[in-house]
Amino acid sequence: MIPLSYYLIFAAGLFSIGLFGVLARKNAIAILIGIELMLNAVNVNLVAFWRYRTPGMIAGQVFTVIVLAVAAAEVAVGLALFISIYRRRDTIAADQIDLMKW
Amino acid sequence: MLLNIEQFLPILPEVLLLILGLLILALQMSLPKPQHRNLGWVTAVGMGLVILFSLPARPGTEPMYVWGGMISYDWLSFTFKMLFIFAAGITALLAMDIEGLGTRGEFYVLMIASTIGMCFMASAADLVMLYLSIETVSIPLYILAGFFIFDNKSTEAGFKYLLFGALSSAIMLFGFTLLYGMAGTTRLPHIVISLLQNATSGLIPAYIGSLTLILVGFGFKISAVPFHFWAPDVYEGAPTPVAGFLSTASKAAGFAVLVRVLLWVFPAEIWAPLLAAISVATMTLGNLVALTQHNIKRMLAYSSIAHAGYALIGVVSFSALGLISVVYYLLAYLITNLAAFGIVSAVGRVTRSDDLTAYYGLSRRSPYLALALLVALLSLAGMPPLAGFVAKVFIFMAAIEAGLIWLAVMGVLNSIVGLYYYLTVLKYVYLYRSDGDTEPLPVSRSFTVAIAVLIAGILLVGTLFSPWFNWASTAAAALFN
Numbered sequence: 001m002i003p004l005s006y007y008l009i010f011a012a013g014l015f016s017i018g019l020f021g022v023l024a025r026k027n028a029i030a031i032l033i034g035i036e037l038m039l040n041a042v043n044v045n046l047v048a049f050w051r052y053r054t055p056g057m058i059a060g061q062v063f064t065v066i067v068l069a070v071a072a073a074e075v076a077v078g079l080a081l082f083i084s085i086y087r088r089r090d091t092i093a094a095d096q097i098d099l100m101k102w
Numbered sequence: 103m104l105l106n107i108e109q110f111l112p113i114l115p116e117v118l119l120l121i122l123g124l125l126i127l128a129l130q131m132s133l134p135k136p137q138h139r140n141l142g143w144v145t146a147v148g149m150g151l152v153i154l155f156s157l158p159a160r161p162g163t164e165p166m167y168v169w170g171g172m173i174s175y176d177w178l179s180f181t182f183k184m185l186f187i188f189a190a191g192i193t194a195l196l197a198m199d200i201e202g203l204g205t206r207g208e209f210y211v212l213m214i215a216s217t218i219g220m221c222f223m224a225s226a227a228d229l230v231m232l233y234l235s236i237e238t239v240s241i242p243l244y245i246l247a248g249f250f251i252f253d254n255k256s257t258e259a260g261f262k263y264l265l266f267g268a269l270s271s272a273i274m275l276f277g278f279t280l281l282y283g284m285a286g287t288t289r290l291p292h293i294v295i296s297l298l299q300n301a302t303s304g305l306i307p308a309y310i311g312s313l314t315l316i317l318v319g320f321g322f323k324i325s326a327v328p329f330h331f332w333a334p335d336v337y338e339g340a341p342t343p344v345a346g347f348l349s350t351a352s353k354a355a356g357f358a359v360l361v362r363v364l365l366w367v368f369p370a371e372i373w374a375p376l377l378a379a380i381s382v383a384t385m386t387l388g389n390l391v392a393l394t395q396h397n398i399k400r401m402l403a404y405s406s407i408a409h410a411g412y413a414l415i416g417v418v419s420f421s422a423l424g425l426i427s428v429v430y431y432l433l434a435y436l437i438t439n440l441a442a443f444g445i446v447s448a449v450g451r452v453t454r455s456d457d458l459t460a461y462y463g464l465s466r467r468s469p470y471l472a473l474a475l476l477v478a479l480l481s482l483a484g485m486p487p488l489a490g491f492v493a494k495v496f497i498f499m500a501a502i503e504a505g506l507i508w509l510a511v512m513g514v515l516n517s518i519v520g521l522y523y524y525l526t527v528l529k530y531v532y533l534y535r536s537d538g539d540t541e542p543l544p545v546s547r548s549f550t551v552a553i554a555v556l557i558a559g560i561l562l563v564g565t566l567f568s569p570w571f572n573w574a575s576t577a578a579a580a581l582f583n
Binding site for chain 2: 008015018019022028031032035038039041042045046048049053054057059060062063066067070073074077078080081082084085087088089094097099100101
């Protein structure tokens with residue numbers, strides 16, 4: 001059987017790639033995809049921990065399903081906000097949405 | 103599984119809020135458009151009734167875990183729930199006469215949805231419940247911040263709030279999974295027991311790592327430095343009543359989960375020094391940047407960042423008095439800051455500006471509003487005999503009792519800095535003149551009611567402090583006894 005640490009290293013890598021995407025990309029959609037990658041890393045972690053630590057309890061699996069559902073809701077609201085901002089400004093580049101600073 | 107009525111007692115406020123939300127939805131669809139403004143009265147009165155009907159469902163002195171351990175039925179959560187519902191009722195009144203906001207039924211429904219989330223947040227006793235409730239609070243608030251879709255600033259506020267919120271909640275969630283992996287359980291009261299049983303020194307770095315990740319999420323909720331960047335932009339851009347709701351109820355909810363998770367799960371030796379540093383940075387940065395602001399909503403945003411720093415002093419004290427002082431501080435701050443934002447929305451509705459120049463000579467245009475602003479800002483600054491003063495005294499008392507004298511000194515120094523910018527606004531209001539200050543500034547009835555209730559609250563919390571103190575100590579006893 002593959003040891004648990006492999007999954008954890010994979011999840012940590014996925015999380016870091018997602019975080020890099022959020023910090024480095026300018027397009028709001030790309031930022032949102034980065035956040036989705038981070039949430040997927042969370043899901044990998046949860047399922048791996050569930051399988052190796054507490055296979056008898058469903059808490060880990062329930063948590064994963066809830067994370068998936070919440071992520072979908074978040075993206076729905078996010079895209080709606082992006083559309084409303086695109087209609088006003090014709091751009092969703094995060095560095096051009098800078099009406100307010102300091 | 104059979105459901106009996108007693109199972110619903112611990113979540114009675116949430117159930118009643120849900121009914122109220124459905125009622126608003128139904129009314130919005132059945133009432134003619136000109137009547138929609140009255141949904142604000144329905145919401146505010148409904149919130150009052152929810153508080154009234156929830157009072158018989160008070161918890162006992164011993165905390166109880168219900169709904170499969172998801173919810174802790176104790177005084178701490180009950181106290182916070184009452185605060186959130188009160189804040190939501192007042193916000194409904196403040197929003198009623200705002201153009202494009204008060205006539206929209208979905209505004210009230212989203213606010214109620216967010217309030218339900220806050221109530222669950224205050225009582226969550228399980229990581230799954232905690233995450234779900236935090237998102238139930240955040241997602242409606244993203245929409246509310248960007249509610250004016252034809253306004254550049256409001257859409258930008260929603261955009262920034264969503265990106266910061268989604269990022270910090272993903273980071274926090276990664277911390278949750280590490281905690282679950284180490285402990286093998288998602289139930290907060292069991293995590294620490296399970297960690298103590300199989301404590302090996304190899305787990306300590308992972309333990310500190312998960313604490314750091316979780317603090318990112320909570321730091322975002324309470325807008326503590328260095329996770330505060332969103333706050334000024336969102337408060338400035340969001341509709342003013344929404345900004346008031348964000349800076350009070352949402353922040354108080356953040357503190358409710360912060361104290362619960364820190365006290366239940368993590369040993370104080372690990373987090374106290376970290377949180378003390380965050381507290382000092384938060385107060386200092388908030389107050390210093392507030393000095394340079396020209397927009398009153400931005401100034402209040404930085405002031406609310408600073409206030410999160412003061413409240414953190416009480417958490418760092420790690421004692422029963424410390425927790426009491428946090429609850430008391432949040433109560434006083436919630437009433438006071440809602441009043442300040444209420445006055446800002448009443449003025450902004452007429453002058454169409456949140457710039458400080460719009461406040462020149464306000465005392466001539468509306469003496470009562472100016473007086474209310476005087477009371478609210480002096481209470482924020484911590485002047486006796488107002489609520490903010492007593493709250494600050496308790497916070498500093500707790501710090502000194504815990505031997506953190508340097509922290510109390512930092513807090514007092516910061517209060518002096520804070521006093522300067524609050525008094526500057528009052529100088530504009532009372533001493534400066536503007537061209538239009540002969541014409542009176544109309545204030546609608548809903549604003550009058552809301553602001554009068556809040557000003558009475560500031561005076562009551564500041565002068566008659568023993569009932570509030572007893573209430574706060576009952577709440578604190580749920581975690582500390």
